[in-house]
Amino acid sequence: MSQTVDRALSILPLLAQGPADLGQVADRLGVHKSTALRLLRTLHEHGLVYRQQDQRYRLGARLFALAQEAVENLDIREIAHPHLAALNERIGHTIHLAVYEEGEVLYIDKVESRYPVRMYSRIGKPVAITVAAVAKLLLADLPEPERRALAGKLDYPPYTPRSTPNAAAFLKELATVREQGWATDLGGHEESINCVGAPIRGADGRVVAAMSVSAPNVVVTAEELLSLLPQVRRTADTISREYSGTSPNKDSA
Amino acid sequence: MSQTVDRALSILPLLAQGPADLGQVADRLGVHKSTALRLLRTLHEHGLVYRQQDQRYRLGARLFALAQEAVENLDIREIAHPHLAALNERIGHTIHLAVYEEGEVLYIDKVESRYPVRMYSRIGKPVAITVAAVAKLLLADLPEPERRALAGKLDYPPYTPRSTPNAAAFLKELATVREQGWATDLGGHEESINCVGAPIRGADGRVVAAMSVSAPNVVVTAEELLSLLPQVRRTADTISREYSGTSPNKDSA
DNA sequence: CGAAGCGTTGCGAAGGGTGCAACAGTCATT
DNA sequence: AATGACTGTTGCACCCTTCGCAACGCTTCG
Structure with missing residues (x-):
């Protein structure tokens, strides 16, 4: 303009x-x-x-500074982090937190097993939007026309034989995800990596973020990972309540 | 304008x-x-x-994408990374790579022990410019008036009792660093962390980047860390040669 | 020594940006 | 329910700001 x-x-x-x-x-x-x-x-x-x-x-360099400050000002991230860290303490695997923004899915936090260090390593990188569990959760909640339009515009790279092949399959998967309220990525991005994720909702019920637990299947089988689902959902629900419940006033002076 | x-x-x-x-x-x-x-x-x-x-x-979100792409296009970083990783293989400690840009010192790569993962976690964050070994190396090479002007403008936060206290002490330290061609940070930022670093030079002899090895003194004493200095300098020199030696043509089509 | 390439500057012209005022919503108050 | 205050939004006329041009200084080639 x-x-x-x-x-x-x-x-x-x-x-x-x-x-x-x-x-x-x-x-x-x-x-x-x-x-x-x-x-x-x-x-x-x-x-x-x-x-x-x-x-x-x-x-x-200022670009880095801006990106850094921006990510620190996301209040979902701030609220979620201690819960993600706590969950990580118990189950040990890698945990991601992601948001959706204008056609892109973006990791905004990550807790690595035994390294409770915030890694922004993947921030800004194109997330495997067609297969990642967090992406499914975030896209499943979009208004129908937007979801359909986006699915049509996406590429469906065959990372592995289990990757989502096309828009039709993707939309079907999203419907399932919306139905059941959780999502998985079973070797869809990397053959040996499985993920299971749950949505974080705002006061209006809309999905504002998504979290997932990832682990290589040499450590835990897909079934064992799925058995963690209740814990993941419980954590996500806790974060949802805290995020939507009390007013998180962040007014500056 | x-x-x-x-x-x-x-x-x-x-x-x-x-x-x-x-x-x-x-x-x-x-x-x-x-x-x-x-x-x-x-x-x-x-x-x-x-x-x-x-x-x-x-x-x-595009801000993250830009910052990410920007850091991936720094050719020093690209050239240096394998050497940093190789050094990390041998000595195991955390290794940083940093550059100077318009009054700021910026980490552009980091190799963590046993996790050969690129972490941009500190990118954009204000580096402890008055105490970090890499900062000393980069500032020591600035033209005298610029160095003096910058030193005068800086704050000197007393992170620890061993932190650089003021501009005079800093300039003296920088003179030493320029003289000897390497730098340390012995508990100047965090009481228990020591660093030792060396400069990476371009074809004209100017310092274009700096690298350092960091380790907590519960793992290795300061003396033991200093004993690694020859390896650090050798790695830095190797990177310098490769960076300035052959023409690293990055012409795109 | 001349030519060609680069970044830089000052200038007049006109295109684009600016602020104003009025409109359309939402929320709280009465 | 109606009023007011508050937000974000739009169309418009004026004039400032930006634009492309041409010329300059500079380095790097042939």
Whole structure:
């Protein structure tokens, strides 16, 4: 809606592919060099773009800072974390927390067995949206037209023989998930990894996040993992209650 | 230099502090609501800003994606990683890789003992620039006036009794580091953690990155850690040679 | 030494952004 | 139920800001 800002922001994904010099940026934006220069300068002043010694531009450090601060301000994450850590204490496996946002599913927290360290390692990476248990939970709750439209637009990469093959199968799976209130990924992403997940709901009943427990089948069989489902659901429900129950006022001064 | 873009980008750090509604954004920008609305819309279309259910705006998911892609495109990181992993195989401790950018020191890779997983957990977080071994290495190589100016502007938080107390002590430490070509952090950040690091240099001899090995002193004493210095320096030198030696052409098609 | 490539600057023109005012919802109050 | 206050939204006219151009300085080639 704002041409100048639109052009400036278009530079970011362009630079995400790798450093580029002024001419390249101007070309790919379809604007004059002087225009590109001014946009890049503004981005530079805000730290979103960095100029390396060969004068080429690449994405800047402030971007990390912003992403970091952003993830820390997600209140679901803040509320959920202690519960995820507690569950991890008991069962030991890797636990993920994820949210849905505009066509993408995004890990926002992860608790690794015996390492209670927050890892953002997968943040921003394209989640295997067609097979991940958390993705199924989040998409299953979308309004029907949106869900259908999204399913149609997705690719269905055959990670393994057990991956979701196409939109029809995916929609059917989502219906099942919505019905039963939990989801699995049994070797759909990596042959030897199984997951089981449950939804976290807000006060209005909508799914605001999803959590899952993952484990390689050399450690526990799929059946053993499924036997943890009650604990997973209980944790998810606890988080749901806390999230929707008391008003989590985060008003700043 | 570009007013519109400047205003739009100013919204990002503002939202990093927490969600805000249209009026708040307009006020803090000093512009009319309608203007703020159009800027936010443009940011929204690019995924940098997300509108939550209560209509308030917060930072969006694309930000994570950009930060992620950016860090993957740092060629120093790409070249260094296998060497860091190899060193980690031998000595087992945590290894960091960091760069300097416009007044900030930034971790861009980390190899954890027995977990050869890339963790970006600390990316974007303010590094303890006055005490970290990698920070000393990077700042020690700055041109004198810049180094002096930066040292004067920094805060010197007393994390521990062994933390760098003030600018004078810091500059003296940096001189030592530049002299000897390596750096340590002996309990300056956390009482029980020691680090030893070495610089990675480009073809022109300038320090382009720094690496360090960290270990708690319950595992190895400071002396034992220092005994690893030759290995650390050898690894750093190997990376330096590879980085500056052959032309690492990363031209895309 | 000249040519070609890059980034940079100042300028006039016009396109786009700005603020205003009015509208449409929602919520709380009376 | 009606009123008011509050939000987010829209259309519009004015004028500021941005745009592309052309020329410049600079380095790097041939």
